[in-house]
Amino acid sequence: MLIAFPHMGNGWPAFKSLCERMGADIYMPDANNVRQIEQGLRNSPEWVCFPFKTTLANMIQALDAGADTIAMITDCGPCRLGFYYAVQERILKDKGYTFSMKHLPQADLLTFEWVTFLRSICQDPRRMTISNLFLTVRIFLMKSYLVAFAEDFEGRVRCYEACSGDTTRALKKSLLIIDDAKTVQELKRAKRDISRLFLSIPRKQKNEEILRVGFTGEIFILLDDFSNHGIKRKLGEMGCEVVMGTSVYEWVKHKLHINFSRKYLEYLSRQHQSIGSLPLDIGGEAIWVLGEYIEWSQEEYDGFVHVYPFTCMPEITAKSIINSWYGKGLFTLPPFFFSFDEHSGEAGLITRLESYLDLIRRKKQEKRFRSA
Amino acid sequence: MLMSKVKKRKKIGIPQALLYYKYFPFWRAFFEGLGLEVVESGRSSKVLLQEGNQYAIDEICIPLKLFYGHIASLLKKKIDYLFLPRYISTSVDTYMCPKFLALPDLIRATGNNLPPIVEMSVNMKKKPFFFSALETGRSLGKSLFLTHSAYTKAISAQNLFLQAMQAGRSFDDALNAAQQRVSLFPKYPSASHKIRIALIGHGYNIHDAFINMDLLKKLKQMDVHPVVIENLPSDIFEGKTSVNRSLKNYWGNEEEILSALHYLSEERSVDGIIFLCSFCCGPDSLIDEIAMRDMKLAGFPYICVVLDEHTGQAGLITRIESFVDMVAFRKRAEELEKRC
Numbered sequence: 001m002l003i004a005f006p007h008m009g010n011g012w013p014a015f016k017s018l019c020e021r022m023g024a025d026i027y028m029p030d031a032n033n034v035r036q037i038e039q040g041l042r043n044s045p046e047w048v049c050f051p052f053k054t055t056l057a058n059m060i061q062a063l064d065a066g067a068d069t070i071a072m073i074t075d076c077g078p079c080r081l082g083f084y085y086a087v088q089e090r091i092l093k094d095k096g097y098t099f100s101m102k103h104l105p106q107a108d109l110l111t112f113e114w115v116t117f118l119r120s121i122c123q124d125p126r127r128m129t130i131s132n133l134f135l136t137v138r139i140f141l142m143k144s145y146l147v148a149f150a151e152d153f154e155g156r157v158r159c160y161e162a163c164s165g166d167t168t169r170a171l172k173k174s175l176l177i178i179d180d181a182k183t184v185q186e187l188k189r190a191k192r193d194i195s196r197l198f199l200s201i202p203r204k205q206k207n208e209e210i211l212r213v214g215f216t217g218e219i220f221i222l223l224d225d226f227s228n229h230g231i232k233r234k235l236g237e238m239g240c241e242v243v244m245g246t247s248v249y250e251w252v253k254h255k256l257h258i259n260f261s262r263k264y265l266e267y268l269s270r271q272h273q274s275i276g277s278l279p280l281d282i283g284g285e286a287i288w289v290l291g292e293y294i295e296w297s298q299e300e301y302d303g304f305v306h307v308y309p310f311t312c313m314p315e316i317t318a319k320s321i322i323n324s325w326y327g328k329g330l331f332t333l334p335p336f337f338f339s340f341d342e343h344s345g346e347a348g349l350i351t352r353l354e355s356y357l358d359l360i361r362r363k364k365q366e367k368r369f370r371s372a
Numbered sequence: 373m374l375m376s377k378v379k380k381r382k383k384i385g386i387p388q389a390l391l392y393y394k395y396f397p398f399w400r401a402f403f404e405g406l407g408l409e410v411v412e413s414g415r416s417s418k419v420l421l422q423e424g425n426q427y428a429i430d431e432i433c434i435p436l437k438l439f440y441g442h443i444a445s446l447l448k449k450k451i452d453y454l455f456l457p458r459y460i461s462t463s464v465d466t467y468m469c470p471k472f473l474a475l476p477d478l479i480r481a482t483g484n485n486l487p488p489i490v491e492m493s494v495n496m497k498k499k500p501f502f503f504s505a506l507e508t509g510r511s512l513g514k515s516l517f518l519t520h521s522a523y524t525k526a527i528s529a530q531n532l533f534l535q536a537m538q539a540g541r542s543f544d545d546a547l548n549a550a551q552q553r554v555s556l557f558p559k560y561p562s563a564s565h566k567i568r569i570a571l572i573g574h575g576y577n578i579h580d581a582f583i584n585m586d587l588l589k590k591l592k593q594m595d596v597h598p599v600v601i602e603n604l605p606s607d608i609f610e611g612k613t614s615v616n617r618s619l620k621n622y623w624g625n626e627e628e629i630l631s632a633l634h635y636l637s638e639e640r641s642v643d644g645i646i647f648l649c650s651f652c653c654g655p656d657s658l659i660d661e662i663a664m665r666d667m668k669l670a671g672f673p674y675i676c677v678v679l680d681e682h683t684g685q686a687g688l689i690t691r692i693e694s695f696v697d698m699v700a701f702r703k704r705a706e707e708l709e710k711r712c
Contacts, residue, residue, distance in 0.1 A: 045661040047652060077622035078467035083658045086619040090665060103618065276481025280460070282470040311431065313470040313654040320429045321474075321481040328484070339431060 002027050003102075003121055004062030005071040006055035009223025010151060010171070011248040013179040014143040019071065021136040023123040027067045029058040032226035034344060036061055041342055043091050049080060050227060050309035050341050051220040056088050063097045070099055071121065076107035079283030079314055109255040135184075141252065142187045143178055146194065148247035150174040151223075153198040155244055158236030159210050162202040168233065170197045208239050211360060214296045216245025216289055217307035218315050221340050223247065228307050228340055229349055235305070238357050243301075245292050246285060265291025275330060276321050284314030293322050297333035303360045304333050310341040334360055381409045384490060385451035387442035388413045390435055391459060391472070393543070393575030397550035399455065399492075401529035402505065405522025406514050411449055413442040416582035420445055421681060427482050433650040434583060434681050435576045436471055436478075443479055453490045453512070454479075459624070460495040465612070466624040469655055529553075537602035542588075543579040546602075567700055570599045570636050573648035573656075574625050577679060584648055585685050587692070594696050599642055601632045608635040615662060623655045633663050637670040644673035644699040646692070651680035673699050 003019050004027040012028065019026050030036060032054050040057025059070050072085040089101040102120050105113040115133065122128050150171055158167040174194040181190040213235055221227050222245065235242050253259035268291040269277045277294070278287045293304055306322070308315030322335050336356045338349070384403050386392065392399075400410050414420075416438050424441030446454065456476040459468045467473070476491050492508045494501060502523060509519030529550045536546035539557035549557070569591060571578050578584065578600050591598045613621045613630040621627055629647075636642055647663060649656035660676050667674035675695045677688065 045657050048657045048661075049654075074619070078470050078473065080654055080658060082619070082622060083615065086615040087658050087661055089616065090662070094665060273477070274480075276477045276479075278474055278477050280473065282473040284470070286470070286474070311652045311654060311657070316429070316431050317471060317474045317478060320432070320478055323429055324482040 001025065001069050001121070001123060002067045003069040003071055004029060004059070004065075004067035006058035007032055007224070008220055008248070009225065010147050010175055011144065011223065013175060014140050014147060014248060015071075016179065017143050017182075018118075018136060018140050019121060021127070021132070021139065022118055022121050023127050024069075024121050027062050027065055029061045029065075032058070032224065037342065043095065045087075047311055049312050051218075051224075052080070052084055052088070053342065054224070054227060055084065056091065059088060059092060060095075063092065063099055068099050069102060069121065071102045071104060071117075073106050074103045076105075077283065079312075081283075082107075106255055109252070110257060138184065139182075139187065141249070142184065143181075144247070144249040144252060146178045146187065146191060147175070148244075148249040149191065150178070150194050150198075151247060152244055153195070155215065155232060155236065155242035157198050157201060158233065159239050159241050160201075160203045160207065162204045164237060166201045167198070167236065170201060173197060209361065209364070211240045211302040211357065211364065212300060213240040213242055213303040213305055213360075214245060214292060214301050215242045215305050215307075216285070216292050217305075218284055218309060218312055219246055219248075219251060221307045221309050227309075228338070229344075229346055231305065231307065231338065231349070231353070234350065234353060235357075238354070240303070240357065243296075246288065262288055262291075265295065267291075268294045275325065278317075278321070282314045282317060284308070284312060284318075286314035286318040289315070289318045290321060293325075293331070293333065293335065297331045301333055302364050303356070304335045305338070306335060307338045307340060310339040312339070334363065381407060382452040383411050383450070384408045384453040384455050385411045385413065385446035385449060385487075386455045387439055387446060389416065389439040389442045389580070390475075390576050391457055393579045395457070395530070397533035397547060398526045398530040399457075400526075400551070402508075402522050402526035403455070405525045406509060406512060406518060408453070408512075411446065411451055413446045413449075416442070416580050418582070418683065421582075425681075431652060432471070433652045434679065435574070435580075435650055437681070438580075438583070439475075440479075440482070443483065447483075447486070451487055454487050455490045455492070458491055458493045460493065461497045462494065462624045463496050463627075465497075465620065466622055466627055468624045469653075534602065534606065537600075538604075538606065540603055566595060567644075567696065567703060568597045568599055568642040569696065569699065570632070570642040570645045571648060572601060572629055572632055572636075572645055574629075574650075574653075575601075577648040577650055583650070583679055585683075585688055587646075587648070587688075590689065590692065591696075594693065596696055601628055604632055604635060608632070623659075626655050626659050629659060630662070633666065637667060637672045640672075643703055644675075644695065646695065647674065647676045649676065649678060651678050673702065 001024055003024045005015055007029060016026055037054050037057040039060045040053040044053045044056055062070065074085050075081040085101055085103045102117060104117040119128060154167055154171045161167050174197055177190045177193055181187045215232060216222065232242050250259060250262065254262050265288045269287050270279050272294060273279050277290050281287050289306060296304060306319060319337050325331050326335055386399055403410050420441030421438055423444045424437040427440040428437040456479055458476050459472050461467050476489060480489065490508060490511060492504055494504045505523045506519055532553065532555060533546050533550035536549040536557055541549065541557065588598050609628055609631050613627055615621055621630055636645060647660060649660060664674065664676065677691065
């Protein structure tokens, strides 16, 4: 059994460990790139959301390379994610591939349906012991935590780097460190190594004013560097400290019902129901995005960047609401929205980003001037 | 004396868009039973769409843009309450599209100087439908008894509407029948039309003559008998539709679409299927893919027409005409084969 799973940003070391510890052989598709997603675009429905197309492209590449099993997560609605694996399986089977699709139900991880998934990919029955499962989950959680840790570091550190590209290299190196660590002790050591790696990046002597930008949105586009055209890197290079809204670790914690920061965001959103905030989870990250917008506008943030795939239903709802709030003057944090699909022209994106940063920089100066 | 009493009735505005095309008989009878006067926003038009575009953001689907327009036109009518439905799930294991889940919030965030909003939050996952109606009645300050009697009247009105639709009446006729409590619907004599074509899709795409550029009328002019989802027997919607062996469909509206598609392709009571969906519709982007592949397997004529705010009719007419021609050729060929 050669198992493959589609990419979601830098989360692959964690998912890889999940399959590895069950004794399955793994084929890793290349990181998303323009040539690879072409196959996905050709076989996808016309205006389905972008993650569908990239994940399908990953699957096609893996199947061409000889993988016979594909693992894919699934959800219970109301967003489109729940349909992904079924439609993708259909498309691929119609295309003539023979393989088996294993789906990982993650609507509620406390129902322990994921154990069935692990059993279905498990090659060695001796590995299906409770102690091994516990260890697998622990390592998965630690790895996803470390990925989130490295990504958080990356966002905050890049604007200080003296030599452009150092932070990106450090992130790549830390992902390899996470991937190499196989035991709990090694992972503990890896955390120390990663923070050393980022802290040892040489700093600029003189710094221009640093802007603090919250970066949030739909989780796939947010985490996948290719899909969002490296918007995080671009923000960092233009002198912004980027604070990530979510990560795979946060997501898994949420599904285990122990993510209290998300519960606080939900609470914030419910508190503002009278001005049109959402009282319930409508799929995607909509309710938390609204909560984050409220929270960050109360704190010292200068900008708010919201990314999502084109036609994403929940995020568009969140966008409409934030847009009208800012338009009415209820909040003063300037929001900025990007929807992404397969169009790959970057000039428009950079121009818009630059003008947005000019705007928030001026706003910050004005604020300081007024308070002085 | 009577006049002054009539004048005192407060007005509740119901936007004539989205779920209006599915649940309006219920809403009208319910609010009239509660002693309110129901004001509709009027038919969709280009003016309403332009007005809606001022408030709506660019990426949402055209039915929702029209919804904003309907709200704007209602606000001009001096209403006392604005009714905004929040249909979260209409059965235990389905959801509605995320935009329906957030409808009142969207309007609340966008609108200025809105009248008091009356929500009806329907979540069959958590509570029976009657409880939602009770909450709505309570939010209007009505007694339990009044709400209950309004609810029973409303349910019977909705049933009358569905019966009329099943008997093949048009949407407007069925609305009138529900209003006037006509309960007997003689079957129309079997039509002399050569071709029967099913129009499948969300109610607001099928019955809103502005969004689909009066497609029902155009089909009738082509001597085609259109069949819509509501005309089909109700028992086909009882089972759950599944997408593959492990996934059950979880969208409320799409449940009907999928079961109708399966029924029609098996029963062959129509000659072809036109699937109407609006551009950017999330659920339909995947349902269309599934339907297309299913129909290909069944060897059944199928076309997907995507609707957006472009108002040029030529492209739509050409496509529909060529589809109808193709279906007619096919039917003639089949008849010839039978005769030989």
